[in-house]
Amino acid sequence: MMPKVITSTELQKQTREAIDYTRVERDVVIVETYGRPMAVILSYDEYQAYLRYKEVQEGRQARFTALREASGANAAYNALTEEEALRLVDEARQEIADQLASGKA
Structure with a gap:
């Protein structure tokens, strides 16, 4: 029509x-x-349907924005060399071991 x-x-x-x-x-x-x-x-019913659609789209856009921001933050980690990543893991393990030894964990 x-x-x-x-x-x-x-x-x-x-x-x-x-x-x-x-x-x-x-x-x-x-x-x-x-x-x-x-x-x-x-019609008012069509208008209500449009508002629901718009709300879904805005929520979807907000989720994509959050994913893009997380991706940007994650890009810094992807720039680490393997040695730097292993060093960070060793530091985290040592910190946990120190906390366990001191009774803080």
Whole structure:
């Protein structure tokens, strides 16, 4: 089904008809001014569905941003040489051994 297209002048004269169309037909009305789409009228149910979709997309974007940040932080570790990584492991082991020996662990 093709969306209904009306001009802003027609909308002024036929507001109720445009609203009824979106509700009954479950389709959008595109409002044009000077031949260019300027707004869309849609049913409240469709609007709610759009808001849910937008919320999911924003959550998804936030998760990707967090992953990118973690990746950037992790890149510093990937720059370690094998010797540096082994040294850090040895330091961590020694720290744990010292804590166990002192009774702090």
